[in-house]
Amino acid sequence: MPTITLSKKELLREAGVKLSDERLKDRISMLGTDLEGIEGDAINVEIFPNRPDLLSQQGFGRAFAAFIGAKPGLRTYDVKKPTQNVIIEKSVASCRPFTACAVVKKLKMTDERLKEIIQVQEKLHVTFGRNRKRLAIGIYPCEQITFPITFKGMKPADIKFRPLEARGEMTAQQILAEHPKGKEYAHLLAGLDKYACFVDAKGNILSLTPIINSHLTGKITESTTEVFVECSGFDLRVLQECLAMVVAALAEMGGELHGLELQYPDKKIVTPDLRPRKMTVDGNYINKLLGLELKDDEFKKLFAKMGYGYEKNSVLIPAYRTDILHQADLAEDVAIAYGYEHVKETIPNVATPGQEAPLAVFETKLRLLLVGHGLLECKSYNLVGKETQTARMLLKADVVALASSVSEEYDTLRAWILPSLMETLQRNKRHEYPQRLFEIGRVFSKGDTETGVKEKERLAVVLCGEDADYTAIRQILDDLFAKLSITPEYEETAHASFIPGRAARVSVDKEDLAYIGELHPRALENFGLTMPAAAFELDLTTLFGLLKR
Amino acid sequence: MTDDVAKLAQGLSPLERKAAPHLQKSGTLSELAAAAGMQDVEAMRSLQWLEGKGCLTIKTEEQEALVVLERGQKAAKDGLPELHALKALKEQKTLTVAAIAAVLPAYDKQAVGAVVGILKKRDIPFVTIDGKPAFKWVDALKIPESGEQALLGKAAKAGWRLSVGAMTVEERRAATELAKRQGYATIEKRKEKNYTLTPLGEKVKVQATSGGVQRVIEKNTPEILKEELWKRTNFIFRPYNVTINVPRKTGGRAHFVNEAIDYIKRIWLDLGFEEMEGSHVQTAFWDLDSLFVPQDHPAREMQDTFYLKDPAKGKLPAALLKKVKAAHENGGDTGSLGWRYTFSDEEAAKNLLRTHTTVLSAQTLLKIKEGKCRIPGKYFSVSKVYRNEALDWKHLFEFHQVEGIVVDEHADLRHLKGYLREFFGKMGFPDVRIRPAHFPYTEPSAEVDVWDPRKKQWVELGGAGIFRPEVVKTILGKDVPVLAWGLGMERIIKEYYGFEDLRDLYRNDLEQLKTVKAWLR
Missing domain, CATH: 3.30.930.10 (Bira Bifunctional Protein; Domain 2)
Known part of the structure; x- marks a missing residue:
């Protein structure tokens, strides 16, 4: 989740209140953002991904002022009729087909404001824009631009301008290969034969989207008073929403919003559109979901605290609130305005029978029997290294492999538990012997299921010490079977992990349930052990199935 | 006898019980170990336990001890060589220096030389017979009481080690002499544990050693139960010190x-x-x-x-x-x-x-x-x-x-x-x-x-x-x-x-x- 830094002074000035840090912290948390801390004037807040409109000092300030009751209700933004155009050429359809644009005038830039504008642009790029993959935002000083502006797809060879933070002109190819932003985002243009650019009436390139602006026409400074704003990407609705967030923040800085006529090959539209949209709400639905009994005037007050307009069963939603998909979303905002802390706690009297999963009950019983044998239970990860599962146990086997893992040691789902216990023995060589361990857990193999992976619960027991032999391990398994009133069949088998002639396959009703044997010295050596060991591994899922029959 | 004394006496561990008869009013660890036939560590443990029960106090002091070496140990049994020489002189009336070697076949030339020195020191008349130096027996002479021989005898009973501090003036002199003789004895300085019985300890000792009226059962065994020994009035289970720590043992367990x-x-x-x-x-x-x-x-x-x-x-x-x-x-x-x-x-x-x-x-x-x-x-x-x-x-x-x-x-x-x-x-x-x-x-x-x-x-x-x-x-x-x-x-x-x-x-x-x-x- 993105973190933004807010000015405490600015926030409280906007809200027109004085609050102690404690109270401020509490209010910020209860507004639905994750407060990281306050240091001096800087408030660091994590913004949940559903509220990109809060990713600016202005957006956050607006919501906060309404929430604490200082400036409640819907804020409206006046957008002047368009006097200028942006032409969208067909050629852009194959690279970045859509844009939504606006002009903002009468801005008074300061150093802080410049930083705020850069912050909102960057934060929206990362979150709402999915690292510019979904959309990118450009802001340009109008002073350097001659309208109309054209948005068009250009051949890389024809693109040449001086990008921001560069000494001189660069070709598109050079930008992608050498410029820091070019290198960072080049993958977004991979495979395209044309790149989308904004070009003004004089033929000056404003930017190569979504990479970098021109130094000449794309750098705003403290002396800038008018800006051209564009959001470009693949979904016009999403671009309009993003543009609304950006220009509303600029309007909060005192800017005057002007529409632009966008001339698409097949249609003409005017952006930005900051008109609120209407959604019907059912007060009963909200009351029932929240366990409240709010009346109409209370709804009006609570919606106002969250920046909405409200008229009987109808809510006016600001254009920058992109997260309202269903009236359930409005119910949440009512709950936030009401205060989660004020909702009473109760447990209803609904009789439902408690029921533990039968296999889990069975495992608990086995656990008791094993503890009775003086065994210590271990608990290992299901993610393991492939080598440990196979080669170190002298086996070759097909495993369920992960596509990507942060740690290479853990790139496989375990097919059996014994190797995990062997690793535990290896790590505990300094402790006293005998070491008598067991583990109950899940194992994974390929099989005919919905995912192609078959999962089973297994039990592994290992004895390690001078007396750890076939008899000793067999006594434990025999005792388990005896307690379950099952008579298993033992059959000598060849299993690479065990000493030849000292390994058996255990079955009941021709159903294989377990392997048992003395560990092969080479396997012991692979785990650095110089103490004999004997083990079995039992399939509990199948065993439990047999017992239920 | 108070109940406390009886209870303490019954509760003595096997080691304490072994030590009890050999405890003196005061003594050293090594004396006790020698007297009771215990290892030093065993004797120490029993003393520490008894101290814990208030039966005695232990002090550590630097002490001199006479430690009898191989020759001394042999002499304790066979007698010091000068005594053999004197005996032979008494019988033969005269004894040349050369003949002394014949009397002491087990001793080398140097040891024989030492005997000559000792006899001279004891003022045995030394004359020349046929041009050879010889000792002469005079009836007025008596074979003197040898303090050194006596000390060796005492040491033999005390495990070849005697505390110098506990010796009489004569014994100390003899000890010094013995220590001068090569291979007979040395005087060692070392830290020694001294114990002193408390009045309670003395009573416990008496109780614990008074004629074995009761047999103390250390470990309960199937035999004791089968033969119903515990029913006899003179049998008693030794009470343990139930407050002391025992070695750790852990069992099987589910993962926490x-x-x-x-x-x-x-x-x-x-x-x-x-x-x-x-x-x-x-x-x-x-x-x-x-x-x-x-x-x-x-x-x-x-x-x-x-x-x-x-x-x-x-x-x-x-x-x-x-x-x-x-x-x-x-x-x-x-x-x-x-x-x-x-x-x-x-x-x-x-x-x-x-x-x-x-x-x-x-x-x-x-x-x-x-x-x-x-x-x-x-x-x-x-x-x-x-x-x-x-x-x-x-x-x-x-x-x-x-x-x-x-x-x-x-x-x-x-x-x-x-x-x-x-x-x-x-x-x-x-x-x-x-x-x-x-x-x-x-x-x-x-x-x-x-x-x-x-x-x-x-x-x-x-x-x-x-x-x-x-x-x-x-x-x-x-x-x-x-x-x-x-x-x-x-x-x-x-x-x-x-x-x-x-x-x-x-x-x-x-x-x-x-x-x-x-x-x-």
């Missing part, structure tokens, strides 16, 4: 995290919740899409989720897929706008390790629709989930989630708070709060915080909310309130064990498994 899991499960079972089970490997469809997580949600990226390489794709339930797809693209029949993008079946089919057990809750909704589960119903699970994160002190890539849902026409936000308070109260966190948050599948959504009184701050322990209609109506077929929570179990229980590092829960260190405290909530 499983003890905690059992407790957590019990809480939900007692509240009437049914346990949910399911696969750890799931399709993205079930884990994410069915829960209305948009397909371009950042959490779905490789670095956050474990996708499977092989098998990489699973099968999807066709009918439900269609409905979920519609919910994402346009809200379907849920009254929602939906996320409004083009849903990819390909993306949905990817296999992954479940990122939350909320996937089990989604599958339970389908089971309710299919009539395999009840409504109203309450369901829980405490099982593993996976996140593609590097292992460090506050992150595990594999951990347990405490999941719960309440599916009930009449459920509301108050009940969600109620269940969470009930659970956390039983987990030892009486102060719980929920605050607004965001999850794609709940609305309202909440973070669950508990108050940490030690750190004096709220600690985030999980997420909760009420499932969105896009989830419930799509899977279940009707919009019923479903309260839901997913809490990080390891973070909840680590406090109890005093762990800062989450990895300590799964170290599989046998010493830790044996000794970590039991779950006692």
Whole structure:
């Protein structure tokens, strides 16, 4: 989740209140953002991904002022009729087909404001824009631009301008290969034969989207008073929403919003559109979901605290609130305005029978029997290294492999538990012997299921010490079977992990349930052990199935 | 005799009992060890135990001791060589120096020379006979009492070691002489333990050694029981010092995290919740899409989720897929706008390790629709989930989630708070709060915080909310309130064990498994 830094002074000035840090912290948390801390004037807040409109000092300030009751209700933004155009050429359809644009005038830039504008642009790029993959935002000083502006797809060879933070002109190819932003985002243009650019009436390139602006026409400074704003990407609705967030923040800085006529090959539209949209709400639905009994005037007050307009069963939603998909979303905002802390706690009297999963009950019983044998239970990860599962146990086997893992040691789902216990023995060589361990857990193999992976619960027991032999391990398994009133069949088998002639396959009703044997010295050596060991591994899922029959 | 004395005397350990008859009013450790035939360590232990019982006091002093060496030990038995020479002189009246060597065949020239020196010193007349030097016997002479011989005799009985401090003036002189003689004895300086019996100790000694009236049973044995020896009046079980520590022994044991899991499960079972089970490997469809997580949600990226390489794709339930797809693209029949993008079946089919057990809750909704589960119903699970994160002190890539849902026409936000308070109260966190948050599948959504009184701050322990209609109506077929929570179990229980590092829960260190405290909530 993105973190933004807010000015405490600015926030409280906007809200027109004085609050102690404690109270401020509490209010910020209860507004639905994750407060990281306050240091001096800087408030660091994590913004949940559903509220990109809060990713600016202005957006956050607006919501906060309404929430604490200082400036409640819907804020409206006046957008002047368009006097200028942006032409969208067909050629852009194959690279970045859509844009939504606006002009903002009468801005008074300061150093802080410049930083705020850069912050909102960057934060929206990362979150709402999915690292510019979904959309990118450009802001340009109008002073350097001659309208109309054209948005068009250009051949890389024809693109040449001086990008921001560069000494001189660069070709598109050079930008992608050498410029820091070019290198960072080049993958977004991979495979395209044309790149989308904004070009003004004089033929000056404003930017190569979504990479970098021109130094000449794309750098705003403290002396800038008018800006051209564009959001470009693949979904016009999403671009309009993003543009609304950006220009509303600029309007909060005192800017005057002007529409632009966008001339698409097949249609003409005017952006930005900051008109609120209407959604019907059912007060009963909200009351029932929240366990409240709010009346109409209370709804009006609570919606106002969250920046909405409200008229009987109808809510006016600001254009920058992109997260309202269903009236359930409005119910949440009512709950936030009401205060989660004020909702009473109760447990209803609904009789439902408690029921533990039968296999889990069975495992608990086995656990008791094993503890009775003086065994210590271990608990290992299901993610393991492939080598440990196979080669170190002298086996070759097909495993369920992960596509990507942060740690290479853990790139496989375990097919059996014994190797995990062997690793535990290896790590505990300094402790006293005998070491008598067991583990109950899940194992994974390929099989005919919905995912192609078959999962089973297994039990592994290992004895390690001078007396750890076939008899000793067999006594434990025999005792388990005896307690379950099952008579298993033992059959000598060849299993690479065990000493030849000292390994058996255990079955009941021709159903294989377990392997048992003395560990092969080479396997012991692979785990650095110089103490004999004997083990079995039992399939509990199948065993439990047999017992239920 | 007071009862105390009798009780003490009966309670003597075998070593103390062995030492008792040989205790003097005061004495040294080595004397006791020699007299009682014990090793020094055994004698020391018995003295320390007796001191602990107030029977004696022990002091450590630097002491001189005469230690008799090989020649001295031989002389103690056979007599000092000068005595042999004197005897021969008395019989033969004269004895040349050369003849002395014949009298003492076992001694070398040097030793014989020493004897000559001694005899001279004792003023035995030394004359010249036939030009050879010789000793002459005069009847007035007597074979003198040898203090050295006597001392050797005493030393023989005391294990060849005598405390110089305890000797008479004459004995000390003799000891000095002996020490001068090569190979006979040396005087060692060393730290010696001295003990002095207390008045109580003297009484205990008397009691313990008074004629063996009672036989003390050290270890109870089948023989004692079979022969019913314990019924005889003169037999007594030695009382132990039951307050002393004994060597550690540990038994078999369930993993301590499983003890905690059992407790957590019990809480939900007692509240009437049914346990949910399911696969750890799931399709993205079930884990994410069915829960209305948009397909371009950042959490779905490789670095956050474990996708499977092989098998990489699973099968999807066709009918439900269609409905979920519609919910994402346009809200379907849920009254929602939906996320409004083009849903990819390909993306949905990817296999992954479940990122939350909320996937089990989604599958339970389908089971309710299919009539395999009840409504109203309450369901829980405490099982593993996976996140593609590097292992460090506050992150595990594999951990347990405490999941719960309440599916009930009449459920509301108050009940969600109620269940969470009930659970956390039983987990030892009486102060719980929920605050607004965001999850794609709940609305309202909440973070669950508990108050940490030690750190004096709220600690985030999980997420909760009420499932969105896009989830419930799509899977279940009707919009019923479903309260839901997913809490990080390891973070909840680590406090109890005093762990800062989450990895300590799964170290599989046998010493830790044996000794970590039991779950006692």
